[in-house]
Amino acid sequence: MEPKPVQLFLLVLMVLILFCTAAIVPVNKNYVFIDNETGHIALRLPVKDTNFQIKYTHSVHLSEVLESYQVLPDNRLRIVQLEYEDFNIGMPSNAGEGETFVEKDGKYTIAGMKREVPDFRIFIGDVDAGLSFLSNGQEYDLKKILKRGQSYTFQVKRLSLIQQLRGVNIDEP
Numbered sequence: 001m002e003p004k005p006v007q008l009f010l011l012v013l014m015v016l017i018l019f020c021t022a023a024i025v026p027v028n029k030n031y032v033f034i035d036n037e038t039g040h041i042a043l044r045l046p047v048k049d050t051n052f053q054i055k056y057t058h059s060v061h062l063s064e065v066l067e068s069y070q071v072l073p074d075n076r077l078r079i080v081q082l083e084y085e086d087f088n089i090g091m092p093s094n095a096g097e098g099e100t101f102v103e104k105d106g107k108y109t110i111a112g113m114k115r116e117v118p119d120f121r122i123f124i125g126d127v128d129a130g131l132s133f134l135s136n137g138q139e140y141d142l143k144k145i146l147k148r149g150q151s152y153t154f155q156v157k158r159l160s161l162i163q164q165l166r167g168v169n170i171d172e173p
Helices: 005-024 161-166
Strands: 028-035 041-046 051-057 064-071 077-084 100-104 107-117 120-124 131-135 138-141 150-159
Touching: 041 150
Parallel strands: none
Antiparallel strands: 028 041, 028 150, 051 064, 051 131, 064 077, 077 107, 100 107, 120 150, 131 138
């Protein structure tokens, strides 16, 4: 028995609706860097591990700082640990309430932090100092990937298939 034209039309229509829904409904969580000038996704990385780090060279001390974050179920970001080498300008000299401060091997660590933010801005300075994003066992040099002299908003977002195709995936070879 051959399908009637109406049945064939309905089948094609259902497939089209399913495809369009899959293309526009946000599904996968991604780390995204949104260009603050254009509002477009400059870079994205699928979230495989809900922990990530930002490693940078402090602009005044010229020493390494490592900020550790956790992605919460509602996509907010929680800073959980801060590791650094100098107390000078811009760095805390002690832990806050409920946090622990440890000095070991010339490094200072504040652990047990529970500061939460929905996102944060990151400026890619035009100086030759380190700035990396660490996630999923990889280290990504943001100075090489993003445009120097630009600022970006970093956040975790669920993206649709179409949104994922628009942004550059930094996890691709």
